[in-house]
Amino acid sequence: MSGKGMNLTLKIWRQKDAQSKGKMQTYKVNDISEHMSFLEMMDVLNEQLIAEGDEPVAFDHDCREGICGMCSLYINGEAHGPDRGVTTCQLHMRMFNDGDTIYIEPFRAAAFPVIKDLVVDRSAFERIQQAGGYISVNTSGNTQDANAIPISKHAADEAMDAATCIGCGACVATCKNSSAMLFVGAKVSQYALLPQGQIEAADRVKNMVAQMDLEGFGNCTNTGACEIECPKGISLDNIARMNRELIKASVK
Amino acid sequence: MSVLDSKVPKGPIKDKWTSYKDKINLVNPANKRNIDIIVVGTGLAGGSAAATLAELGYNVKAFAYQDSPRRAHSIAAQGGINAAKNYMGDGDSVYRLFYDTVKGGDYRSREANVYRLAEVSANIIDQCVAQGVPFARDYGGLLDNRSFGGVLVSRTFYAKGQTGQQLLLGAYSAMNRQIARGKIQMYNRHEMLDVVIVDEKARGIIARNLITGEIERHSAHAVVVGSGGYGNVYFLSTNAMGSNATAAWKIHKKGAFFANPCYTQIHPTCIPRSGDYQSKLTLMSESLRNDGRIWVPKNLEDVKAIREGRKKPTDLSEDERDYYLERRYPAFGNLVPRDVASRAAKERCDAGYGVNATGEAVYLDFASAIERYGKEQAKIQGIDNPSKAKITELGEKIVEAKYGNLFQMYEKIVDDNPYKTPMMIYPAVHYTMGGVWVDYNLMTTVPGLYCIGEANFSDHGANRLGASALMQGLADGYFVLPYTIGDYLSEDIRTGAIPTDSKEFDEAEKSVKDRIDFFMNNKGSKSVDYFHKRLGKIMWDKAGMSRNEKGLKEAMSEIKALREEFWKDVKVPGSANEMNPELEKAGRVADFLELGELFAKDALMREESCGGHFREESAEESGPQKGEAKRDDKNFAFVAAWEYKGEPGDAVLHKEELEFKDIELKQRSYK
Ligand SMILES: Cc1cc2nc3c(=O)[nH]c(=O)nc-3n(C[C@H](O)[C@H](O)[C@H](O)COP(=O)(O)OP(=O)(O)OC[C@H]3O[C@@H](n4cnc5c(N)ncnc54)[C@H](O)[C@@H]3O)c2cc1C
Ligand code: SF4
Ligand code: FES
Numbered sequence: 001m002s003g004k005g006m007n008l009t010l011k012i013w014r015q016k017d018a019q020s021k022g023k024m025q026t027y028k029v030n031d032i033s034e035h036m037s038f039l040e041m042m043d044v045l046n047e048q049l050i051a052e053g054d055e056p057v058a059f060d061h062d063c064r065e066g067i068c069g070m071c072s073l074y075i076n077g078e079a080h081g082p083d084r085g086v087t088t089c090q091l092h093m094r095m096f097n098d099g100d101t102i103y104i105e106p107f108r109a110a111a112f113p114v115i116k117d118l119v120v121d122r123s124a125f126e127r128i129q130q131a132g133g134y135i136s137v138n139t140s141g142n143t144q145d146a147n148a149i150p151i152s153k154h155a156a157d158e159a160m161d162a163a164t165c166i167g168c169g170a171c172v173a174t175c176k177n178s179s180a181m182l183f184v185g186a187k188v189s190q191y192a193l194l195p196q197g198q199i200e201a202a203d204r205v206k207n208m209v210a211q212m213d214l215e216g217f218g219n220c221t222n223t224g225a226c227e228i229e230c231p232k233g234i235s236l237d238n239i240a241r242m243n244r245e246l247i248k249a250s251v252k
Numbered sequence: 253m254s255v256l257d258s259k260v261p262k263g264p265i266k267d268k269w270t271s272y273k274d275k276i277n278l279v280n281p282a283n284k285r286n287i288d289i290i291v292v293g294t295g296l297a298g299g300s301a302a303a304t305l306a307e308l309g310y311n312v313k314a315f316a317y318q319d320s321p322r323r324a325h326s327i328a329a330q331g332g333i334n335a336a337k338n339y340m341g342d343g344d345s346v347y348r349l350f351y352d353t354v355k356g357g358d359y360r361s362r363e364a365n366v367y368r369l370a371e372v373s374a375n376i377i378d379q380c381v382a383q384g385v386p387f388a389r390d391y392g393g394l395l396d397n398r399s400f401g402g403v404l405v406s407r408t409f410y411a412k413g414q415t416g417q418q419l420l421l422g423a424y425s426a427m428n429r430q431i432a433r434g435k436i437q438m439y440n441r442h443e444m445l446d447v448v449i450v451d452e453k454a455r456g457i458i459a460r461n462l463i464t465g466e467i468e469r470h471s472a473h474a475v476v477v478g479s480g481g482y483g484n485v486y487f488l489s490t491n492a493m494g495s496n497a498t499a500a501w502k503i504h505k506k507g508a509f510f511a512n513p514c515y516t517q518i519h520p521t522c523i524p525r526s527g528d529y530q531s532k533l534t535l536m537s538e539s540l541r542n543d544g545r546i547w548v549p550k551n552l553e554d555v556k557a558i559r560e561g562r563k564k565p566t567d568l569s570e571d572e573r574d575y576y577l578e579r580r581y582p583a584f585g586n587l588v589p590r591d592v593a594s595r596a597a598k599e600r601c602d603a604g605y606g607v608n609a610t611g612e613a614v615y616l617d618f619a620s621a622i623e624r625y626g627k628e629q630a631k632i633q634g635i636d637n638p639s640k641a642k643i644t645e646l647g648e649k650i651v652e653a654k655y656g657n658l659f660q661m662y663e664k665i666v667d668d669n670p671y672k673t674p675m676m677i678y679p680a681v682h683y684t685m686g687g688v689w690v691d692y693n694l695m696t697t698v699p700g701l702y703c704i705g706e707a708n709f710s711d712h713g714a715n716r717l718g719a720s721a722l723m724q725g726l727a728d729g730y731f732v733l734p735y736t737i738g739d740y741l742s743e744d745i746r747t748g749a750i751p752t753d754s755k756e757f758d759e760a761e762k763s764v765k766d767r768i769d770f771f772m773n774n775k776g777s778k779s780v781d782y783f784h785k786r787l788g789k790i791m792w793d794k795a796g797m798s799r800n801e802k803g804l805k806e807a808m809s810e811i812k813a814l815r816e817e818f819w820k821d822v823k824v825p826g827s828a829n830e831m832n833p834e835l836e837k838a839g840r841v842a843d844f845l846e847l848g849e850l851f852a853k854d855a856l857m858r859e860e861s862c863g864g865h866f867r868e869e870s871a872e873e874s875g876p877q878k879g880e881a882k883r884d885d886k887n888f889a890f891v892a893a894w895e896y897k898g899e900p901g902d903a904v905l906h907k908e909e910l911e912f913k914d915i916e917l918k919q920r921s922y923k
Contacts, residue, residue: 040530
C-alpha cells in the first residue's frame with residue numbers, strides 16, 4: 001500500500017488543560033489510506049507521536065459508529081467535518097486529497113469549556129436533561145399494558161425522529177450564537193408528540209429552557225446552520241415546536 | 253458439595269420468582285435513606301438499576317467512564333428487544349421464550365434464571381412505553397414486532413435500527429429524574445479501578461477521576477457492577493473503543509468467581525476488515541438476514557476473477573452461486589442462529605471462497621428481496637407488466653424503508669452501494685456470554701457484590717439469541733436486582749455509613765496508585781496498542797471461531813509471554829495527574845492480558861462443542877449432522893466458575909452442575 005496513500009499536514013489545537021492557553025500545532029502524517037476513518041488517521045498520528053516521545057492528542061470517541069455522541073471534532077471549519085449526515089467517527093479519509101492541510105479543533109462554545117486538546121466539557125447538556133427531560137413514572141413494572149394507549153404511527157415515527165439526537169453538540173458548535181435550541185427542541189418534541197408526555201409538558205419545556213439559558217447558550221436567530229451540520233438530520237421543525245410549547249406553557 | 257450455591261428457590265419453575273418475592277425481607281423507607289449503593293456502569297443494566305434503586309429511596313452513586321450515562325455502549329444496539337407479549341398471536345408465551353433461550357444457549361444456562369427473565373420480559377415493554385420510548389408501531393397504532401434468528405415467532409420490539417439507543421435514553425431519563433432529586437450522585441468520566449472488601453463484604457470502590465487523574469475512595473453498603481462485556485480482549489470487535497473488562501476482572505481478583513470465559517459470540521454479519529489500521533468493526537444488524545441471502549461463488553475461478561476485479565458479483569448467474577446456508581440448513585436457511593452462520597462463513601472462506609482481497613468476506617445479497625418486494629408493490633399499485641427497472645425501483649423503496657439507515661452506514665464505510673451490488677460481510681466478535689458468576693440473586697461469590705447485564709454470565713448459556721441482551725440488561729436492573737438486593741441490605745440497616753479511612757481502603761488505594769506509578773515510570777518502547785493488537789491476533793487465531801487443544805495451549809503460553817513483555821516494555825506517555833487516555837488504555841490492556849489466558853484455559857478444559865465454543869475435536873463425524881458441533885452433556889453440563897489464585901493460569905475450577913427439569917436436553921438442529 002506504501003506510496004499510494006495520502007500525505008497530509010494537520011493543524012491541531014493543543015491545550016494542556018482547562019486553565020492553560022492553547023494553540024494550533026502542525027504535524028505531518030504520511031501514507032494515509034482513503035479507506036481509513038478520520039479517527040483511525042488520528043490513531044496513526046498518535047502512535048507516531050508516542051514513538052517520537054511526544055504526547056498524543058486527546059480527543060473524545062467511543063462507539064466509532066455514529067451513535068454514542070462522544071466524538072466531537074471541528075474539522076476545516078465544520079462540526080464533524082466536510083461530509084453530511086455523519087459524525088466525526090464516520091467520516092472517511094476519501095473525503096480528502098493528497099497534500100491537503102486539515103484544521104482540527106474542538107467543538108467551541110462558552111458553555112463547552114475545553115478540558116484538554118480536543119476534548120470539551122458538555123455537562124451543560126446533562127443539566128438541561130435533568131431539568132425535565134423525562135416522564136415521571138416509577139420503574140415498578142406496574143404500569144398499564146403497552147398496547148393500552150394506541151399511538152398513531154405518524155406520531156410515533158415523528159417522536160422517533162426527534163429522539164434520534166445523539167447529544168453530540170455539533171449544533172451548538174456550528175451556531176454563531178452557540179445556541180442549543182436544536183438539542184433541547186428535539187427532546188421537548190419527542191415527549192410533546194407522545195400522549196405519555198402531555199401531563200408534564202408545560203413544566204418540562206419551561207424548566208429545560210430556563211436551564212438552557214442559565215448554562216450560557218445563545219439565542220436562536222434562525223440561521224439554520226445547526227440543521228445542516230446535525231449528523232442525525234434533526235429538523236428545525238423541532239425548534240418551532242418547542243417555541244409553540246413554550247407559548248402554550250406560559251399562557252397556562 | 254461444591255462451594256457454589258446458586259440459591260435457586262424451591263418449587264415449580266413457574267412459581268419460583270413469585271414465591272421468592274413474597275418471602276424476602278424488605279427494608280423500610282426510612283432505613284433506605286441510610287443505605288448507600290454503588291453502581292458501576294450506566295448501560296441498560298447499570299442505568300436501570302441505578303434509577304430503580306434511587307426511586308426506592310436508596311442513596312445511589314453511579315459511575316461511567318464516558319462523559320454521560322447516555323453514552324454507555326448499550327446505545328449501539330440496533331435490532332431489538334424480545335418480550336413474550338404474544339401481540340402477534342403467533343403462539344408465543346413465557347414458556348416458549350424460556351425454551352427458545354435455553355435451546356439457543358445450547359443448554360448451558362441455568363433454567364430458573366432464564367425462566368424469570370422470560371417472565372418479567374413483558375413488563376419491560378410496558379415500562380419503556382410508559383417512559384416514552386418510541387417503539388415502532390403499525391398503522392392501527394399498536395406496537396410492531398419483527399423476527400430474529402433461531403426462533404419461529406415474531407417477538408422482537410424495535411425502534412428503527414436504534415433500539416438500544418432508545419431503551420438507554422429511557423433508562424437515562426429515569427436516572428436524570430433521580431439525579432435532579434439528589435438520589436443519584438453521578439460520577440461521569442470516572443473509572444473504577446478496584447473494589448474494597450471489609451470483613452468479607454464489598455464496601456466500596458477506588459475510582460480514578462479521568463479529568464484530573466485524582467484517585468478517589470467511595471464507600472457503600474453494597475456494590476453493583478454492570479460494566480458490560482469483554483469482547484475487546486480480541487482488540488477488534490463491535491464493542492466501543494473503551495469497552496473493557498477492568499471492573500469485572502478486578503472483582504474477580506478480589507474473590508468473585510469468573511464463569512465460562514470462553515463463551516463468546518461471533519456475529520455473522522459485520523463489515524469486513526479493510527486494513528491493519530482498523531480500530532474496530534461495525535455490526536450490520538441481524539435483521540438484515542430476514543431479507544438478505546448469503547452466498548459465495550461456486551467456482552474458485554470466479555473467486556479469483558472477483559478478487560482481481562475482472563468480474564463483479566452481479567456478473568455471476570444463479571447457478572454459479574453457492575447459497576451455502578440455504579443448502580446446508582434448509583429449515584432455517586439464512587436465519588440460523590449466529591454461531592452456526594458464523595462458522596459456515598468461516599468454513600467457506602477457509603476453503604478459499606472469500607470474496608475480497610483479504611479472503612475474509614462473503615456476500616449478503618438483497619437482489620431477490622428487491623425483486624420480490626418490487627413485484628408485490630407493482631401488483632398493489634395496479635401496474636400491469638412492470639418493466640424490470642420499475643420493479644427494481646419499487647423494490648428498492650421497500651428495502652430502504654426497512655433498512656435505510658443500515659444501508660447508509662454501510663455505504664459510508666465501504667463506499668459501495670448495497671442496493672446495486674451485494675454487501676460484503678464477515679463474522680466479528682460481538683458479545684460475551686461468559687462473565688462474573690452470580691447466584692439467583694445476581695450476587696457474586698463475594699457478599700454484597702452484585703453483577704448485572706453483559707458483565708455477568710447468567711442467562712445466555714453458550715450462545716445468545718438476538719435481541720435478548722437488551723432484555724436481560726433491563727430485567728436485571730429494573731425488575732430483579734431491586735428485590736434481591738433489598739433482601740441482603742435488610743441486615744445492614746443498623747450499620748451506618750461505611751468509613752473510607754479504614755486500612756482496607758488504604759491498601760486498595762495503594763495498589764491502584766502503585767500500578768499507575770509503575771506505568772508512568774516504566775521506560776518501555778512500545779505503545780499500549782502494539783500489545784493489544786498482538787493479544788487480539790492470538791485470541792482470534794487460536795481461541796476464535798474454532799478451537800483445538802494445540803492452539804489453545806499455545807495461546808496460553810503466548811499470552812503469558814506477551815504479558816511479561818508488556819510489563820517490561822510498555823510505554824505510557826504523559827502524567828498521572830491529568831487526562832491521560834493512554835494510561836487508561838494501559839490499565840485495561842493489562843487486565844485483558846490476564847483474562848485472555850483464563851479464557852484459553854477455560855476453552856481448553858471444555859472438551860466439547862457448544863454454542864459459540866467450537867472444539868474441532870468435538871464435531872459430529874457422520875450422518876446428516878456431519879461436521880456440526882457435538883455437545884457432551886454427560887461430562888460438560890456444568891457452569892465452569894474459576895477462582896483466582898494469583899496467576900490466571902493457576903485458577904481453580906468450580907463446577908455448578910446444570911439440571912434440566914423443565915426442558916429436555918436435545919441436539920440443537922436447524923437443518
Ligand atoms: C453493535 C451492537 C449491537 C447490538 N445489538 C443488540 C440488539 O439488537 N439486541 C440485543 O438484545 N442486544 C444487542 N447487543 C448487545 C447489547 O447491546 C449489550 O449486551 C448490552 O447493551 C450491554 O449492556 P450493559 O448495561 O451490560 O453494558 P454497557 O452498555 O456496555 O455499559 C457498560 C457501562 O459500564 C461503564 N464502565 C465499564 N467499565 C467501567 C469502569 N471500570 N469504571 C466505571 N464505569 C465503567 C461504562 O461507562 C458503561 O456505562 C448489541 C451489541 C453491540 C455491540
Ligand atoms: S441536535 Fe443533532 S447536532 Fe445537536 S446534539 Fe442532537 S444530534 Fe448533535
Ligand atoms: S464515537 Fe460514538 S458517535 Fe462517534
